[in-house]
Amino acid sequence: MYTGEFLPKSWVDLKIEKGHRVLYLLNVPVLRFSYIFGASRLKRSLIILFTYALFCIPGFLLHHTMTSLMINHPINFMASSVIRTLSQSQRMQLPMLRPTRMHALSIKSDLEIMRQQMVVVDDDESYAMKGGEGPHSYAKNSIIQKGLIDGSKRLIQEAISQSFDPKEHIHGNDESSTPICIADLGCSTGPNTFFAMQTITEAIQLQFQSHGLASQIPDIQVLFNDQVSNDFNTLFKNLPQQRIYYATAVPGSFCGRLFPKQTLHLVHSSAALCWLSKLPNEITDSDSSACNKGRIHYTDAPKEVADAYATQYRKDMGNFLHARAQELVGNGLMLLQFPVSNVVLDSDVDPAKVFELIGTCLVDMAKVGVISEEKVDSFNVPLIYPSVKAVKEILRGCDECFSIEWMEILEFKNMVSLPTVQIFVSWFRAALQGMIEKHFGAEIVDELFERFAEKVKEFPDIMDKDKLKLDVLFEKEQAKAIGCVIQCEHHQIERNCLLLNLGFDCC
Numbered sequence: 001m002y003t004g005e006f007l008p009k010s011w012v013d014l015k016i017e018k019g020h021r022v023l024y025l026l027n028v029p030v031l032r033f034s035y036i037f038g039a040s041r042l043k044r045s046l047i048i049l050f051t052y053a054l055f056c057i058p059g060f061l062l063h064h065t066m067t068s069l070m071i072n073h074p075i076n077f078m079a080s081s082v083i084r085t086l087s088q089s090q091r092m093q094l095p096m097l098r099p100t101r102m103h104a105l106s107i108k109s110d111l112e113i114m115r116q117q118m119v120v121v122d123d124d125e126s127y128a129m130k131g132g133e134g135p136h137s138y139a140k141n142s143i144i145q146k147g148l149i150d151g152s153k154r155l156i157q158e159a160i161s162q163s164f165d166p167k168e169h170i171h172g173n174d175e176s177s178t179p180i181c182i183a184d185l186g187c188s189t190g191p192n193t194f195f196a197m198q199t200i201t202e203a204i205q206l207q208f209q210s211h212g213l214a215s216q217i218p219d220i221q222v223l224f225n226d227q228v229s230n231d232f233n234t235l236f237k238n239l240p241q242q243r244i245y246y247a248t249a250v251p252g253s254f255c256g257r258l259f260p261k262q263t264l265h266l267v268h269s270s271a272a273l274c275w276l277s278k279l280p281n282e283i284t285d286s287d288s289s290a291c292n293k294g295r296i297h298y299t300d301a302p303k304e305v306a307d308a309y310a311t312q313y314r315k316d317m318g319n320f321l322h323a324r325a326q327e328l329v330g331n332g333l334m335l336l337q338f339p340v341s342n343v344v345l346d347s348d349v350d351p352a353k354v355f356e357l358i359g360t361c362l363v364d365m366a367k368v369g370v371i372s373e374e375k376v377d378s379f380n381v382p383l384i385y386p387s388v389k390a391v392k393e394i395l396r397g398c399d400e401c402f403s404i405e406w407m408e409i410l411e412f413k414n415m416v417s418l419p420t421v422q423i424f425v426s427w428f429r430a431a432l433q434g435m436i437e438k439h440f441g442a443e444i445v446d447e448l449f450e451r452f453a454e455k456v457k458e459f460p461d462i463m464d465k466d467k468l469k470l471d472v473l474f475e476k477e478q479a480k481a482i483g484c485v486i487q488c489e490h491h492q493i494e495r496n497c498l499l500l501n502l503g504f505d506c507c
């Protein structure tokens, strides 16, 4: 909303315009009069000044008073009506209705400044998990992701005890110390995010206690982030009553800026960085060699398709790191965990194989006419299980902003007790249902996942813990002294350029 001085400025313009008219109207007869009486040039000038002082200045003051009455006291409607009638009788336009050109230019430049200051609204496609608490909801079908959070609990605790310095958060005896801000990026609808936040806040509390600062723990603020289409109502409905933090929702894509500069002390993200912000355009372009016809993922697709996914992933990760580098305070911490494909042997099963199975179910449904072939061709799942090597390369490229303190591959099979077919299928259904409904319509969802369950039974290796090479990469990254980057422009440019090397166009 524009909050500049729209009315006062316009009224100033009116006063100037009106003043000139009055002066002109008065001066014409006065000048005629003085000519008739043969007054000298000096006398004529003095007469003009005198008339100006006598009529115009009081006119101005009267006008100004009436104007401010109208602006400041809407109740004084009569004053405004008088002015309006007067203005109309003088065939003047009301300034509120027609700003002058100069004024229009000033509004334009104010808007331009505001636009530059605005948080950039991203054009991400949104793939929120199934909301609510029904039988197919994410809240009821995320036990596997919970296993990942439990599996990295020890690492999170260790990371905080080694790298979170409570003294940095104590400012003498200042009662108004700033809160510790923690962001959980890609939190979904719960409850897993609550377990993660509990682990983190308790570890912070312990850290203060072990430094003898138990009585000086600042307030803790948790910022729950997810896509705008996420079901934040379910999340906040189930917020734990026993918690030691204040909770806030921050909707939007984590691939862009979400928080003010240098405000986050700790960032956590679990099982979310594997989602692409958007599908690469070329995979649905029939003229492109990366067109992914008849499949819904890069698994078993031509190399060009996998390359297109990988390029988008590098771009997203680059944007993610770039945004966090600005939002984290110096020495801030990022605790990230996301699935990686760890296929080494021929006998290993690539976790992305699951999408090949779901893809064949859709193709089968197209063959019997339940859905159209074109619909299948234009549908792709925006999820990637990158290789550890690819992730390391990306992270190595941003050592200007972050130092990677610790990277550990957690074996999926040690964290999760692999479920029944039904739980396995529901796991994917909770994640994919939203985008399938959006693309094909809600009526196909039951049939699709029934077919998928049959395929999983036909291909049991997909659930075999020893063969499925889905692992979790846990990274603890510590922001370097970002403060100097923010203060010093050319560092900022260096950093942008550095990220540009990763292949994205933020500069």
Ligand SMILES: C[S@@+](CC[C@H](N)C(=O)[O-])C[C@H]1O[C@@H](n2cnc3c(N)ncnc32)[C@H](O)[C@@H]1O
Pocket (backbone or CB within 6 Å): 124, 127, 128, 129, 142, 145, 146, 149, 185, 186, 187, 188, 189, 192, 193, 225, 226, 227, 230, 252, 253, 254, 255, 269, 270, 271, 272, 273, 275, 276, 277, 431
């Ligand atoms: C599998 S869920 C993980 C939820 C939770 N962290 C957990 O461990 O249970 C992935 C979440 O990441 C969110 N997500 C994916 N891409 C995102 C993005 N670019 N910005 C914000 N959230 C995103 C999805 O909406 C989804 O809620």
